[in-house]
Amino acid sequence: MAAISSVPSPVSNPEAAQWRPWMRRALALAALGTGRTSPNPLVGAVVLDHAGTLVGEGYHARAGTPHAEVHALAQAGERARGGTLVVTLEPCCHHGRTPPCSEAVIAAGIARVVVAMVDPNPQVAGGGIAQLQAAGIAVLHGVCDVEAQELNRAFVHRLTTGRPLGILKWAMSLDGRTALPNGASQWISGPPARAWVHQLRSQCDAVIVGGGTLRADDPLLTSRGQRTPEPLRVVLSRSLQLPDRAQLWDTTPAATLVAHPPDAPAAAKAQLQELCSNYPGLEALELPHCSPAALLEALAQRGCNQVLWECGPGLAAAALREGCVQQVAAVIAPKLLGGTPARTPLGELGLQSMDQVQSWQVRRLQHLGPDLLWNLSALR
Amino acid sequence: MAAISSVPSPVSNPEAAQWRPWMRRALALAALGTGRTSPNPLVGAVVLDHAGTLVGEGYHARAGTPHAEVHALAQAGERARGGTLVVTLEPCCHHGRTPPCSEAVIAAGIARVVVAMVDPNPQVAGGGIAQLQAAGIAVLHGVCDVEAQELNRAFVHRLTTGRPLGILKWAMSLDGRTALPNGASQWISGPPARAWVHQLRSQCDAVIVGGGTLRADDPLLTSRGQRTPEPLRVVLSRSLQLPDRAQLWDTTPAATLVAHPPDAPAAAKAQLQELCSNYPGLEALELPHCSPAALLEALAQRGCNQVLWECGPGLAAAALREGCVQQVAAVIAPKLLGGTPARTPLGELGLQSMDQVQSWQVRRLQHLGPDLLWNLSALR
Secondary structure, X not given: OHHHHHOOOOOOHHHHHOOHHHHHHHHHHHHOOOOOOOOOOOOEEEEEOOOOOEEEEEEOOOOOOOOXXXXXXXXXXXXXXXXXXXXXXXXXXXXXXXXXXXXXXXXXXXXXXXXXXXXXXXXXXXXXXXXXXXXXXXXXXXXXXXXXXXXOHHHHHHHHHOOOEEEEEEEEXXXXXXXXXXXXXXXXXXXXXXXXXXXXXXXXXXXXXXXXXXXXXXXXXXXXXXXOOOOEEEEEOOOOOOOOOOHHHOOOOOOEEEEEOOOOOHHHHHHHHHHHHXXXXXXXXXXXXXXXXXXXXXXXXXXXXXXXXXXXXXXXXXXXXXOXXXXXXXXXXXXXXXXXXXXXXXXXXXXXXXXXXXXXXXXXXXXXOOEEEXXXXXXX | OHHHHHOOOOOOHHHHHOOHHHHHHHHHHHHOOOOOOOOOOOOEEEEEOOOOOEEEEEEOOOOXXXXXXXXXXXXXXXXXXXXXXEEEEOOOOOOOOOOOHHHHHHHOOOOEEEEEEOOOOOOOOOHHHHHHHHOOOEEEEOOOHHHHHHHXXXXXXXXXXXXXXXXXXXXXEOOOOOOOOOOOOOOOOOHHHHHHHHHHHHOOOEEXXXXXXXXXHOOOOOOOOOOOOOOEEEEEOOOOOOOXXXXXXXXXXXXXEEEEOXXXXXXXHHHHHHHHHHOOOEEEEEOOOOOHHHHHHHHHHOOOOEEEEOOOHHHHHHHHHOOOOOEEEEXXXXXXXXXXXXXXXXXXXXXXXXXXXXXXXXXXXXEEOOEEEEEEEOOO
């Protein structure tokens, strides 16, 4: 991202203050695309005429459809000439599935562009701003930068790491159990928490379980229609001991991907191939090796910005150890399950002393009916 | 408590409203005795003269010292005549370590007594109110009854069950671990949570651990001077495998009691006797059998209204199974420890299906620095 060094330094506070209310409106517009724009970022834009009156607004609604700036400029029409574009992300300067926005901005006769954050995409990375400036447009950037980075943290994470941002979710009793000793777990949390899980899935591009969860719970893993299309349902299985029947095999509600290592048993691979031919939409993916990181790299290449780990303790711990979890969302029910053999949220993390234990940053504490939701972020 | 049936029905709402502000003041006074009145309840009182002006107030500060009514009447002096006594608990009518308050109220010439709750003590149980009424005093009761019951729930619990109210406390990571797999646990929670534990101990008459916690942690178990005297430190040990040296053996900061069953190994009992002769203030107690309930019954007989379980998973689960825990206070740190063999808060509770799992009632959710404190009550 060397080009970013050519970007003018962020707007000073007094200058930024007058644009913040408009940028917040643009950010609110951007958020309307949540869960539907991957692999693209969330972007919102407003256009003000030369007198400062709102004349256009828009947001990016889905990959392959016009960008936010294009919507806002189209709505403004001739009134954009000599006006200001307020946009949450630097306008793109490359030909993707749609033409570069920088050209559209110049063509519309915009006099000033206010940007929240520079696009971390190496194909942009300050190039859009440079192109606007070269055309004589005044560019301010860094207005509400923190909010914009937060809104697009999954997109930024994928571009900077090559992996989607990972959220690990579980529901447990106050004594840290995700099931009774005999495996019963329905339901630890109440209806509001379960509805929240569907909403969380609608914000993710893929939902991942391990073979154990598939066999034990036969989950459906959809957002119950809150996201169209539903997130990709992914099973990561080392052994490929797959059940003949499973809700995931019916891909009417959502696509399913079964990922496995090259050394899975041949008979199991053959069974998977048979499942795939019986169930249209069911797909097999051979990873270079069986690891959460390898899976996430494959999912990034498929355009996933954000994924949800809904797996058992072993896979969850592996995902944490491999840096595949940036956010933890734990639902805590006011119940006590007890039992040393009862399932817990996490397997072995390999920690030897309390000095090695990191504190996570609190994102949000929320009540979900009788349950608590504690949402933490990894410290960067 | 048959006598309660002779108590007039609680005051009606319109009548109660005018007394509530004074009763709240009396309740606030009562709370000043927290942690120091056992086996007695917390009681506060205010005296108003015949014109409704505050002329006296007081609270019960410590067992064996005058009751709240006596302090308030003494402060009011002659101005109590024809006035009103507002008191959080029915005045006593029996000779204990101090003379009956009902007689003092009558002697002071009080015209009206407003009471929050009837005394559940079978020696009183409406008898105090009856005595006042027989002397021609108007008595209203039930004003702020719920708050008064809550303030004295430990006292009420002991009188109605023969056991002190039990609070079970633990600190855990967000994945429900109270130690790393290698046993390291200092510190999971931060300094504010550890200071809160000292405060919690100051509200309890005894703090209980098992032999395992004693051997593993060598704890001090005091309120760090916040309560005088410090709560009784109790070790419940089946095996009596006691260390020769332990912070608990030095009873300079606080008394220590070692409770054991009759069938503890003879050699271990002899070692305990030797420890007791070496460490003045260290006391041994043989229980009829090794159970949390038997221990609590013995502690109730020693005047404990409220005890704190600070024990490991096995004893905590046993205390829960035997109904010895009415409140759970769990500190949750924003950390992940992991590891299937790592210690968890509770051992086996014997639950076979999710239908058997009870929800607890949320008392309070609190931030303690970076940590959360979730405080739950058993549903009655």
